[in-house]
Amino acid sequence: QRLKQLRIMVGMRAQRVVGKTILGLWMMAAASSVVAAWVPLHRRTTSSPVVSTAPWKRLVSNALVSTTGSSQSMSTLFSSAAAATDEGTVVTVGLTREEGKNEKIRQLLAEHPMVTMMNVKLKFEEIPCVEHAVGPDADRLMELLSSGNKLSTEYQHVVITSPEAAKVFGQALRQSADGGDVMNILDGVQIAGVGKATKMALENQGIPVHFIPSQANGETLAAEFPHMGNGVEQVLYPASAKAADTIPNGLEARGAPENNNDDDEGTQKGNLFKVTRLNTYDTVPTVFTPEQISTMDRIDVACFGSPSAVHAWLQNVDVSMGIDDLPTDEKRMMGGNGGVLAACIGTTTAKACLESKRWANRNIYYSKEDPGMPSWADFTLQACGDVMEREFFGGGW
Numbered sequence: 001q002r003l004k005q006l007r008i009m010v011g012m013r014a015q016r017v018v019g020k021t022i023l024g025l026w027m028m029a030a031a032s033s034v035v036a037a038w039v040p041l042h043r044r045t046t047s048s049p050v051v052s053t054a055p056w057k058r059l060v061s062n063a064l065v066s067t068t069g070s071s072q073s074m075s076t077l078f079s080s081a082a083a084a085t086d087e088g089t090v091v092t093v094g095l096t097r098e099e100g101k102n103e104k105i106r107q108l109l110a111e112h113p114m115v116t117m118m119n120v121k122l123k124f125e126e127i128p129c130v131e132h133a134v135g136p137d138a139d140r141l142m143e144l145l146s147s148g149n150k151l152s153t154e155y156q157h158v159v160i161t162s163p164e165a166a167k168v169f170g171q172a173l174r175q176s177a178d179g180g181d182v183m184n185i186l187d188g189v190q191i192a193g194v195g196k197a198t199k200m201a202l203e204n205q206g207i208p209v210h211f212i213p214s215q216a217n218g219e220t221l222a223a224e225f226p227h228m229g230n231g232v233e234q235v236l237y238p239a240s241a242k243a244a245d246t247i248p249n250g251l252e253a254r255g256a257p258e259n260n261n262d263d264d265e266g267t268q269k270g271n272l273f274k275v276t277r278l279n280t281y282d283t284v285p286t287v288f289t290p291e292q293i294s295t296m297d298r299i300d301v302a303c304f305g306s307p308s309a310v311h312a313w314l315q316n317v318d319v320s321m322g323i324d325d326l327p328t329d330e331k332r333m334m335g336g337n338g339g340v341l342a343a344c345i346g347t348t349t350a351k352a353c354l355e356s357k358r359w360a361n362r363n364i365y366y367s368k369e370d371p372g373m374p375s376w377a378d379f380t381l382q383a384c385g386d387v388m389e390r391e392f393f394g395g396g397w
Contacts, residue, residue: 094299108377129312145176163201170205222250285312307352343380346371
């Protein structure tokens with residue numbers, strides 16, 4: 001599936017470059033005719049060809065060669081368009097995850113085959129937008145896990161929706177087990193993760209995962225979540241205090257008839273699930289230093305791994321512009337987004353960018369069908385390619 005995405009992305013990029021190349025050739029041919037008419041005859045000679053190192057002339061040369069039967073590949077044509085310098089075009093990518101968690105996406109980008117195809121030099125700037133803090137319900141989670149088999153007697157399911165939530169849950173489990181087997185606490189409980197990254201984060205801590213949805217988002221998890229046939233099943237949802245209510249609302253709506261009354265326990269008759277949410281950790285926006293504010297100005301593409309990172313980035317943009325005290329509507333009118341394209345890990349983060357009204361739709365890059373680290377790298381490189389095209393051809397398209 002990733003190879004298919006890569007082929008599509010490279011094909012789209014090649015089509016756009018070839019189209020602009022043809023248009024550029026036509027315009028330059030017309031301009032050359034006009035100039036030639038005014039050049040004195042004694043200066044027009046074919047005895048000594050002139051070789052120019054101008055980027056657009058190198059592009060034209062390569063385009064002409066490729067259209068006259070040369071074996072030059074389309075990727076070479078594309079890379080020549082980006083070759084504004086002998087070493088390739090430099091694109092600066094901002095890594096905004098909390099400190100120590102950017103290495104995976106950095107490695108995926110640095111080793112991506114499109115880097116070579118596009119002749120791009122990636123420069124990484126680590127500029128963490130959020131940091132984690134203890135949530136208001138952390139003690140409640142510890143109490144639940146430390147009370148013998150209370151978890152397994154009160155809940156049939158636990159839902160984990162991010163690697164950080166997995167980390168917090170795993171730490172609480174180990175502390176509660178006090179050196180014992182955490183599986184004794186989890187006995188009979190079904191663990192669900194929202195996607196592959198969360199599943200890996202749980203399994204790396206020895207926590208088995210029984211279910212992940214076909215797409216890594218809350219809506220799909222709530223729709224596909226398996227019911228074991230035991231009436232109203234209890235679900236524990238330890239999450240970030242900033243997480244939306246998509247999963248609790250979606251699960252509790254499952255099986256609920258449109259018109260009925262609440263029963264004595266506050267659960268609608270016919271419901272399949274009852275969710276208990278615990279805000280076990282929080283994400284706090286970081287305040288950028290003057291050096292980090294200066295770094296923002298150099299970034300072309302910002303990689304956002306959560307809605308919290310998007311919001312924190314925009315808060316710091318507002319501070320740098322001196323408009324942080326204005327109402328939201330006025331900020332949207334006056335403030336931009338720091339002049340960056342947004343490369344998002346998934347649909348929830350992309351939605352945060354869109355709803356902020358600080359980015360045009362075309363400047364938000366994400367995978368709708370296959371969110372996660374690999375596709376995040378794919379779409380970040382697609383954004384980098386658009387940065388190169390805009391720098392070379394000009395304009396804000």
